[in-house]
Amino acid sequence: MPEVLLYSRRENEVQRQAGLNWGFSDGHVNVADAYIALNLSFFRENQYFFPSHGTTINVIWDDGVMMTCSLEGTQQIDGETYPKQISTYNDKSILGMYLRNRIAVSNTHRVTRRDLQAYGRESVHVTFDAEDDTFYFDFSVI
Numbered sequence: 001m002p003e004v005l006l007y008s009r010r011e012n013e014v015q016r017q018a019g020l021n022w023g024f025s026d027g028h029v030n031v032a033d034a035y036i037a038l039n040l041s042f043f044r045e046n047q048y049f050f051p052s053h054g055t056t057i058n059v060i061w062d063d064g065v066m067m068t069c070s071l072e073g074t075q076q077i078d079g080e081t082y083p084k085q086i087s088t089y090n091d092k093s094i095l096g097m098y099l100r101n102r103i104a105v106s107n108t109h110r111v112t113r114r115d116l117q118a119y120g121r122e123s124v125h126v127t128f129d130a131e132d133d134t135f136y137f138d139f140s141v142i
Contacts, residue, residue, distance in 0.1 A: 001138075002046045003123045004036055004086075006099075007113045020111040022087075023096060032107040034096030035072070035087040036124065043082050049128070053083040062138040063102075067094060069135075102139060 007014045015037075017025040023033035038050065051057065053074045059067045073084030088094035097107050103119040105111065116122040120141035127136045 001125045001127055002042065002049055003125050004038065004042060005123045006036065006116055007122060008037070009039070009041070013113050014111050014116070016110065019085075020096065020099060022092065024110055028092070030093045030096075032093035032096035032100065033087075034092065034099060035085040036095070037085050038071075038083055040075075040077055043077050047080075049126070050083060050086075053081065055083075056089050057086075058132075058134045060134055060136050061098075062136075062140045065098065067098070069095070099139070 006020060008019070014020050018035075019037050020034045022028060022035055023031040043049075050071055053071055055071045057069050057071065059069050061067070068089040069086050070089045071083035071085075072087055074081050075084045076082075086095075093107075100107050100109060100111065103111070103115050105115055109115075113122065121139055125138040127138075128134070129136065
């Protein structure tokens with residue numbers, strides 16, 4: 001089952017103004033805005049797992065919460081174009097508030113890797129069911 005990290009392997013930390021902390025960047029007005037980054041290593045292991053950039057997907061989390069998400073941004077990997085991130089469609093703060101609630105921090109809290117470790121999970125396991133065209137995201141404590 002593919003796994004998407006919620007922190008940067010390069011920085012060994014949750015990005016300060018990107019990913020779960022996207023709302024802390026200069027360009028966004030809602031501090032709770034967040035996205036889940038899709039990096040090179042994910043696509044090297046799971047080449048065509050997600051549809052292309054600009055696609056909306058149905059997501060059901062392990063606790064039954066349903067979201068419509070969008071695959072945003074583009075990145076080139078070996079001549080192929082892949083999306084860079086997953087965020088909630090139309091309101092980027094829905095994902096941020098949801099994940100902050102799960103890890104028990106406030107909506108204005110800058111998430112750290114330590115927060116994820118205290119929760120008991122630093123990644124999301126993702127599966128896809130083609131029959132119902134739905135992605136299942138598991139963020140349950142391991």
